[in-house]
Structure formats: structure tokens, C-alpha cells
Amino acid sequence: MADMMSECMDSESTSAFSPADPSIDSLFFSKHNLSVETYQIFKNDVDVLLSGKAALAEQPMFIQKIIRTCHEMLATYEDEKAYLMSDVLCTWAMRQQKVSIGTLWTQQLHYNQLETIHQEFEYFGEVLQHTISGLEYLIQFFPAQGFEDMHAKFKQMAHYFLYYSIIVARQPPSVIVKCGEAENHRRSRFWFNTEIRVLGGRAFGLETTGSGIEVQCYLITDETAKQLLNNAYFEIFESEEFSIEPPTANFHVKEHRGLKAKFDDMRISKKVQLRRESVATKRYCLCYNIRLKTSCGIDLVGKKVSLPFAVLVGPKSDVEAKLFLERSFADLVRQPLSEIPGHVSALEMADQLEMKFQAIVETPQKSTDGPAIIQPRMFTSQAKEHIIKRLKPSPQGYIAIDNFMKLPVAEEFQQKKTNTTEGDWKLVPFFDWFFKLAETVNKYLYHMWFDGLIYGFCGKEEAEQLLRSVPRSVLLVRFSDIEQGKVKISVKNSLGEMRHHWYEHSDLNARPLSKELLSNPKFSDIELIYPDIDLEVALGGRQKPRRNLPKHLQPNDIYFDNQGAATSAF
Structure with missing residues (x-):
């Protein structure tokens, strides 16, 4: 029997513990090598x-030596485990939180890092499982020698x-918005995917014992989440307002x-009629x-909780702004x-604003669009510098969160509800200005x-300075810093004259800006297009002027002197 156990240990030791993949970070490599050497x-x-090569009189010495080595392994393994949990996984999760406000492309790029992390967890899991297995053999043949304590x-x-x-993992x-077409179906407007993932675990048989096991998903309030922090066995009750679909995955x-x-195509459903x-x-x-169980009998039972989110019955930009800040900082x-x-740091704010702008720009127009x-x-x-200056950072490079909100x-000019011609100018906070521009794009x-083709974030003076640097006639498309939601076209004509033209988003709805730039005589x-993009090549060529056909009645020229079209393209 001892020979069989020794052969089993030999077969285990052939596993390649030391990382060979160049994507494995060097610090993990050094820590893992210490574990493997021990x-x-x-x-x-x-x-x-176990092979019987040690004489009976030498066995107590070997047992004590193995016990001492076990203590050393505990220290080296603990160091490697702490590094994987704190420096690797925690750092990844903190970054995951920040990129969760970004585009799916940005999130996927970060998600892909789990492949390397998974491999590192596998390496550590192998050496840990083999150690436990070796101790189980020792307990079987040398009981009550101290191996039970080490095994525990x-x-x-x-x-x-x-x-x-x-x-x-996802x-x-x-923010999950319930609006538009979704109101009729009582479901959230856009589906989303989430995922529970086990990193490593193969050495402990989880890929075999866990395959097919069902995972239940509940929609809970943050109050319930707080209870779970204090008591992992707290009984879960679903939200009274909403339910989640699908509620299970395997x-x-x-x-x-x-x-x-994988919980694919998740949506939030209303249970009752709700006010916004x-x-x-x-x-x-x-x-x-x-609820998972390893091949060596370790029960993994508990609850995993996602990052908090809001469910809105309709669009509400201030709530979305608050959630942006929560996920970001x-x-x-x-x-x-x-x-x-x-x-918060101005540099960090700039990075988060970039991801948020990208996410709004990439939002599908319809719920049916994937x-x-x-x-x-x-x-x-x-662009980042221009945006951050608008938030008035401190000399030390920090931005007050209140400035964002x-x-x-x-x-923005807002008409009175009772009068279509009168109204008042309303001040617009930074978040509203920024989100509106992203929605316009x-x-x-x-x-x-x-x-x-759009330069974007740029002031009037800066635009004129940029245009002067171009020797030919040129235009620059930018976002207005002063007027909410407007797009400005800064122009330097062939005579070197500067002019600035603006468009409301309603104008852009009437005709695409690309066609307007080609057809407007201005x-x-x-x-x-700044800096050196050929306008006609980029936008498809200007329309040729229409030839006026002769009228049948041929009125004289004086007839049209005081007449003109009541409307124009804009």
C-alpha cells in the first residue's frame, strides 16, 4: 500500500507548477516558485x-522534519494566496467597478485579463491540493503524529x-432604465449579461463536480445587501417592486x-405600477x-453580491450621474x-468621463438593436484637459465632486409652459452639459x-487659434461650452475671415450635419475639415447647383423683388 501511495505522489509531482506563460506577472512567478520549492x-x-526507504529508527526524525516543512509551507502558501487575493484579484475587481460604466468593448478588454488570473489561480490550486493529498496519505499511515493539525x-x-x-465576473x-417601448412590456429597455466564474478549482475537481449545478439569482435591495455583510446566511427576500429574468443559470x-x-439576456420586470x-x-x-462541493469534500456555500445599481421607471440624468460617481470613485x-x-483626482476623473462619454455614444438607439x-x-x-478645466480643479490636481453635480x-433657454414665446435662461450643471453632448453625438x-470629423471639446478662442494654423480654408466642428447641447461650426474662409455658426439638436434631427456642411452656402x-481632412472626400462630395427651369407664365423680375421662402433648411 505504501508503494502505491508513493507512486501516486510521484504522478502528482509531474504536474508543471512553475508558470511558463510570459503573461504571468513576475512577482507571482517568484512567489509561486518559493511555494513549489518548499x-x-x-x-x-x-x-x-511512504516508500519504506527510511529505517524505523529514522522515521520520527523524518516526521518532525515534515512537520517543520509544513509550517514553512503554510507561511509561503499564505503569502502567495494573499498576493493572489489582494494584489491580483482585488485590484482586478476594483478596476472592473470603474470600467463597468464604460462600453462593452472596454469591459471585455478588462474581462480578458481573467484568463491570466485564472491560470495563476490554477497553479496555486494545484500545489495546495497536492499538499493536502500528501497529508491525507501521511495521516493514513502515521496517525496521531501531528499531521491532522497540519491537514486542517x-x-x-x-x-x-x-x-x-x-x-x-460580469x-x-x-443604471437599468425602463422606458419607451419597454413600458408596454413591463421590462427594462436593454438586456444585459452577468456571469459567475470560478477561478482555478480544477485541481480540486470543481470543473467535474460543479458542472451542471444551478445558481439562483435574486434581485435584492441595498438594505438586504447590508444585512448579508453581517450575516452570510441571512434569508433572502426578493424585491417587492421588481423581479429578475432569468432567475437561474447552470x-x-x-x-x-x-x-x-452565465446569466444572458437579463431584464428587470415590474411587479406593480410604480412612480418614477x-x-x-x-x-x-x-x-x-x-452551492458547490470539491472532490475532497470542501463545501462552498454562500452568496455573491453584485455592485449596486439603480432601476429607473424613466430617464433621470441626475440619478445616472450619481451612479456614475458611485461606480467611478x-x-x-x-x-x-x-x-x-x-x-477625486483630476486625472482619474478625466479617464472616467472618457469611458462614460464613450458608453453613452455607443448606446443602441432601439431596444431591438444588439x-x-x-x-x-x-x-x-x-480634450481631457479642456473638460477638466471646466470642473475647476484645485492647484493640487483634485476636483470637488460637488462641482460635477x-x-x-x-x-439653456426654457420656454414657459403657458407661453410659447416667453421663457427664462436656466443654468446647466456640468453633468447635464456633458451627458447632453454625448447623447447628441x-x-x-x-x-x-x-x-x-468632429473635433469636439474646444472653446471659441482655441478654435480660432487652431484654424489660423491651417493655410487653406477650413472648418472645425466643436461642442458649445456655453449653450446647452449646441454644436458649433468654426470656419476660416478663403479670405482668412473667422465665423462661428451654431446648430440646435433639432436642426440636426431635420438634416444630418454631413449633408448640411456640403449644401449650406456658408x-x-x-x-x-480640421486639421487636414478633405471635406468633399470625407462627406461624399457637394451637390451640384440646381438649374432653374423656365416657368410657363413668365412673370417679370419685379414680381419677385419683395418675396422669399418662409422657411429654410435651418
Whole structure:
């Protein structure tokens, strides 16, 4: 029997523990090698003991040596485990929170990093499982020698490691809106996907024992989520206002890339009629009920909770802005349901605003349109600098969160409900100005923005300075800093004269800007779109002037002296 156990240990030791993939980070490589080296000492001594090569008188010495090696392994394994959990997985999860407000392309790029992390978890899981297996052999042949205590400690480590290796790999969006066509169907406007994933776990048989196991998903309030932080066994009750579809998914393994439970095409459904204000201030989470068991008898039972999100009965930009700040700057990974800090780094704010702008621009126009995973257009450093200046950063490079929500940066004329000609100018805070521009690009300027024909964030003086640097007639399409939602066309004609023309979003709805730039006489002598893009080549060529056909009645010229069209293209 001892020979058979020794052979089994030999077969286990042939597994390649040391990472060979260049994507594995060097710090993990060094920590894992220390674990493997310590394990190899343990294994060699166990081989001698189990194979009968050690004389009876030498066995107590080998047993004590193995016990000492076990203590060393506990320290080195704990160091590697802590690195994987804190430095690798926690860092990934914190970044996941931030990119969750971005496009699907940005989120997918970050999600792909899990392949490397999964591999690192597999390496550690293998050496940990082999250690536990070796201790089980020792307990069988050398009971009551101290191996039971070591076995319990390593098994406890494995339980912690495996349970926290189960993660919410894909998070729900920060805001789920129920509006438009969806109101008739009582479901959220756009579907979304979430995923539970087990990192590593193959050495413990989870890919075999877990395949086909069902995972239940509940929609809970943030109050219930707080209860779960204090009591993991707290009984879950579903939200009274909403339910989640689908409520279950099953774990599966595909292409040896880990155990995953995919909740595809998720939607939120209303249970009762709701007022917009009644739910706007509430936060919800998805709670996944996990029940897995390893091949060595470790039960992995518990609940995994998603990042908080809002469910809106209709669009509400201030709530969306608040959720943007929560996902971008609150420490929700290390301190779930924590508050937003009062000040944030200007550089970090610029990066988050870029991702949010991209996400709004890439939002499908209709609920029937599938979201496309394409690389979004990035902000230039000039655009980021221009945006951040509008938020009035401190000399130390920090931005007050209140500036994002409250600082007025533009104006908008609002007509009185009782009078179509009178109204008042309303100050527009930064978030409203910024979101409105992204929506305008999404609805009216998407292709021009994606093709780089819109310069974007730029003031009047800066635009004139840029145009002067171009020797030919040129125009620059930019967003208005002062007037809410307007697009400005800054022009330098062939004589070097500067002019600025503006368009309302209603104008852009009437005719695409690309056609307007080609057909409007104000731009007829313009050759380039800044900096050096041929206007006609980029937009498809100007229309030739129409030849006026002779009228049958032929009135004289004086007849038309005081007449003109009541409407124009704009």
C-alpha cells in the first residue's frame, strides 16, 4: 500500500507548477516558485517515508522534519494566496467597478485579463491540493503524529481560497432604465449579461463536480445587501417592486477555461405600477446563491453580491450621474455600499468621463438593436484637459465632486409652459452639459464622431487659434461650452475671415450635419475639415447647383423683388 501511495505522489509531482506563460506577472512567478520549492522538499521527504526507504529508527526524525516543512509551507502558501487575493484579484475587481460604466468593448478588454488570473489561480490550486493529498496519505499511515493539525490548517486555507475564487465576473450596468417601448412590456429597455466564474478549482475537481449545478439569482435591495455583510446566511427576500429574468443559470465548462454560470439576456420586470420618484433613490443588487462541493469534500456555500445599481421607471440624468460617481470613485469592492469621496483626482476623473462619454455614444438607439463590441474613439489629451478645466480643479490636481453635480457651466433657454414665446435662461450643471453632448453625438453625429470629423471639446478662442494654423480654408466642428447641447461650426474662409455658426439638436434631427456642411452656402468655399481632412472626400462630395427651369407664365423680375421662402433648411 505504501508503494502505491508513493507512486501516486510521484504522478502528482509531474504536474508543471512553475508558470511558463510570459503573461504571468513576475512577482507571482517568484512567489509561486518559493511555494513549489518548499512543496518539493515536503514531497521528497514524504516519498522517503511512504516508500519504506527510511529505517524505523529514522522515521520520527523524518516526521518532525515534515512537520517543520509544513509550517514553512503554510507561511509561503499564505503569502502567495494573499498576493493572489489582494494584489491580483482585488485590484482586478476594483478596476472592473470603474470600467463597468464604460462600453462593452472596454469591459471585455478588462474581462480578458481573467484568463491570466485564472491560470495563476490554477497553479496555486494545484500545489495546495497536492499538499493536502500528501497529508491525507501521511495521516493514513502515521496517525496521531501531528499531521491532522497540519491537514486542517491547509484545508481551511483551501476553503478560503476556493470560496473567494468565485467571483461576479460580469457586473450589471449602473443604471437599468425602463422606458419607451419597454413600458408596454413591463421590462427594462436593454438586456444585459452577468456571469459567475470560478477561478482555478480544477485541481480540486470543481470543473467535474460543479458542472451542471444551478445558481439562483435574486434581485435584492441595498438594505438586504447590508444585512448579508453581517450575516452570510441571512434569508433572502426578493424585491417587492421588481423581479429578475432569468432567475437561474447552470455552471458549465467550455474549452477548459474554468467553471462559469452565465446569466444572458437579463431584464428587470415590474411587479406593480410604480412612480418614477418612488424608486429613483433606491439601490438594488443581484445576489447569487452558490452551492458547490470539491472532490475532497470542501463545501462552498454562500452568496455573491453584485455592485449596486439603480432601476429607473424613466430617464433621470441626475440619478445616472450619481451612479456614475458611485461606480467611478466609491470603494465598493473593499467597502461595499460605501460613500462617494468628496474630492477625486483630476486625472482619474478625466479617464472616467472618457469611458462614460464613450458608453453613452455607443448606446443602441432601439431596444431591438444588439449592442456592438467595437473599439470606441478615445479622447485626446487636449480634450481631457479642456473638460477638466471646466470642473475647476484645485492647484493640487483634485476636483470637488460637488462641482460635477452642481457647478453651472452652460445655459439653456426654457420656454414657459403657458407661453410659447416667453421663457427664462436656466443654468446647466456640468453633468447635464456633458451627458447632453454625448447623447447628441449618439443620436445625430455618431458616424462623423467615429470617423474623427468632429473635433469636439474646444472653446471659441482655441478654435480660432487652431484654424489660423491651417493655410487653406477650413472648418472645425466643436461642442458649445456655453449653450446647452449646441454644436458649433468654426470656419476660416478663403479670405482668412473667422465665423462661428451654431446648430440646435433639432436642426440636426431635420438634416444630418454631413449633408448640411456640403449644401449650406456658408461652407461652399471650405476645403478642409480640421486639421487636414478633405471635406468633399470625407462627406461624399457637394451637390451640384440646381438649374432653374423656365416657368410657363413668365412673370417679370419685379414680381419677385419683395418675396422669399418662409422657411429654410435651418
